Amino acid sequence: MSEELKNKAKELLTNKKVDLIIGYQRAADGVLAAPCFIDSQDDAEKLIWDSYCVYNLASYLKDFPAKRKGIVVKVCDLKSITVLLQENQVKREELLIIAASCPGVIDEKRLNPLDQQAQEIVFAGKCKTCKTITPAYYDILINEPQKNDKLSEIGQDEYEPVRKLEAKSIEERFKFWESEFSRCIRCYACRQICPLCYCPKCVAEQITPGYFSKGVNLEGNLSWNITRAMHLAGRCIDCGECERACPVGIPLRDINKKIEKEIKELFKYEAGLSVEQKPLLSCFDKSDPEDFIK
């Protein structure tokens, strides 16, 4: 599969179909994958495609404005590109989407990089419940028809962790998040990695007015984490990068998924399904539920 990708990449660069290709190369540890930016056909040799290609490369698109970019994407990554297109952050004509059928990616945190001969790959949480293997649209499809049977848990309830939290009382839930967020060190890795956190100046850094405390304290941490989640409401496509990047292990996907679930139930809306879809929070519809107005 990597071979097919390399050949395609060479072809695209030789024919000047794109100025560069954003893809994955083997990391220095020889196991994991790292993002790479290929602009010559010689470099195309570096490209790889396997279960270690964890990162959502959509975050890099904004770094190359006005260039024709080829980008290697998985299903989830493509959804974030869809939102970026919807929100006019990238231009479709500058994009060449190289969709790779996805074998599921590893849970980086549970992989011991020293143990290169690990018996079993532990898949990322998002992959366990992912229902699609091939992206909805693309310009080039790198297809590996075989389905990885390691993903035995396909079809599992994706909201199981959310339901567990919902079962708790409000006080317990608040306590839970309080204790999770109290560990936040405000490094903003969650924001930096998120392809949809592209604001020129994040509200966390604005000063007149200052929306919440910039200090590492419970008030500021709660405000930041809730703001982050709310700003992704109706937009987050669950690539899980925030949770992966979090150095202190806050279960950020749980809060994202909770909002995603509410939106699905209340508005029958799912983010990243089509570019034409109107952004949920910018639109009013007569059939919107109003039960919350008492």
Added chain:
Amino acid sequence: MKIGVFVCHCGTNIAATVDVEKAAKAALNLAKVKFSTTYKYMCSSPGQALIKDAIKEKGLDRIVVCACSPSLHEKTFRECLKESGINPYLLEIANIREHCSWVHRDRETATRKAIEIMKLAVTKVTHNRPLEKTHMPIEKRVLVIGGGISGIQSAIDISFAKFPVVIVEREASIGGRMARFDKTFPTLDCAACILTPKMVTVAQNKYVTLHTYAEIEEVTGHVGDFKVKIRKKARFVDTSKCTGCGACWNKCPAKVASEFDLGLCKRTAIYTPFPQAVPNIPVIDRENCLYLKSKKCGLCQKVCPFGAINYQMQDEIIEEKFGAIIVATGFTQFDHSVYGEYGYGKYRDVITGLHFERMANSSGPTGGKIIRPSDGKVARDVVFIQCVGSRDEQKGVSYCSRLCCMYTAKHALLLKEHNPDSQAYVFYIDIRAAGKNYEEFVKKVQNEYGAVYLRGRVSRIFEKGGKLIVRGADTLSGAQIEIKADLVVLAVGLIAQNDAAKLAQMLHIPYDQNNLFTEAHPKLAPVETITSGVFLTGACQSPKDIPDTVATASAASVKALGLLVQDQLEKEPLVARVDKNLCSGCQACIKACSFNAIETKEVEDRALKRKRTVAEVIEGVCSGCGNCTAVCRMSAIDLEGFSNRQIMEEIEVL
């Protein structure tokens, strides 16, 4: 900065629940407050004088008035500041009446809350900026959508003031519903006799342009500067050559049911809807014309002495600019075929009130004879059923259509006059005759014309022996009634035009669950909409009879003229502004804006050394609703007078 706080008693409205003296005293503890006082009625002349004097004597430069809702007296106090030489936007109103005294009982807690509300206003006013009203030019022309009596009256009124007005009517002639009526209640003037002079007036008026057989295609822009695309449907008749001689329609071989006469007679494929049509120029109905369908025929072209027939004509789209728009699109009839008890619309002798109007009309399809459509026999026993589709939440609409009681009474009267041997039976729920001389009219029909009024509903109608058997109940006597009727006339309700919602969306005006257009305020702004520059008249808003329709038409015209007579349009400066450095160009605001007030703009981003697309507010269009600020994740949009900073500071002091 010297802030003055003025606490109003509002008689006892506030003072009974809130300790106003305590509140005024508490104000003095707030930063930058240099003066505070109370007064019985702050909005009164002495109350305003109190503020003005304090400004002068104490050198105050910002004012907080603790009183009623800003929607009531904000204007008053802004003017008061202006007269004292302070920028009127350096004022804040703390609503301690609707938000406090009216909704609380306990004096102590209410006072505490009033002080909190005052604290917010003081904090907010600290960050107010002096603002100036903006001005924009006005296109001094009015568009009237719909050429019924409503649109006609509006156009006449506007032309009196010598402003150009354009009527767009989708039918081939103006006149609308009223042109189909026979007599009008309660005076029984002939509808045509009072309508046609008005039709001719607009046709001859040099200030009025008529676009008949035309529809609105697109509306963009805003008050003072609406850009409207109008589709002039191909008539296939050259209006500059045609004289309306009628040679064409006398020869046309294609006959179809006449819409104007509700299928009671035929018309030709080239036709004018009725003899007094304005303009008296026919159109060719492209679905039924033999030439346009199959290139056979061409008779009208041969017989036209003026060479006016042009089969190659295409729809034409013209674009015009207007300062104001009057919506006069009227209504349509409720379709009674949903009622099984009335025969699902399949009995030919169960007709609607409008059919009856056409039959009673001497220039109508029966030449003024009231007969049974099925066999042409004179109708003797006629049953009228009221509230068909109206006041029926299950199958129809929940509202009362308001005029059916009256037109049914009129029909009962006309029946007697046309067929002296006849008998009218009217099934009703309630008689609603609340208009000048209306009740008297109904009484006259009952007493002098012998119409039998039965309070109750009809349970079933069926055919038997060439008659319609009408079964119902008279709930007053408790008797079951069965009438052998020749004809049944249903007083069907009035409903919104089928495409009303589409037009409303085009105009950005709200509509209700019945697709009727919604006025800005049901009592105090009945012909305005929340979209400034768009006004409503007639039955497109709610069912209205002719007097009400004409009255709202004149009212809407006055509102439109009120705009047009200004040299420039004054705009409130409380609009949104985009900080382009913070804007990511995601355009969520553009989608959230109900007023089309935000555009995109390319700017040079010096840091990134490239062009970037950002949002920009069109100040003249922005109404300051704040939708955009709520959806902007980057806080790049700020609303003057309600800035993010002000709101954050208010939250902080709470």
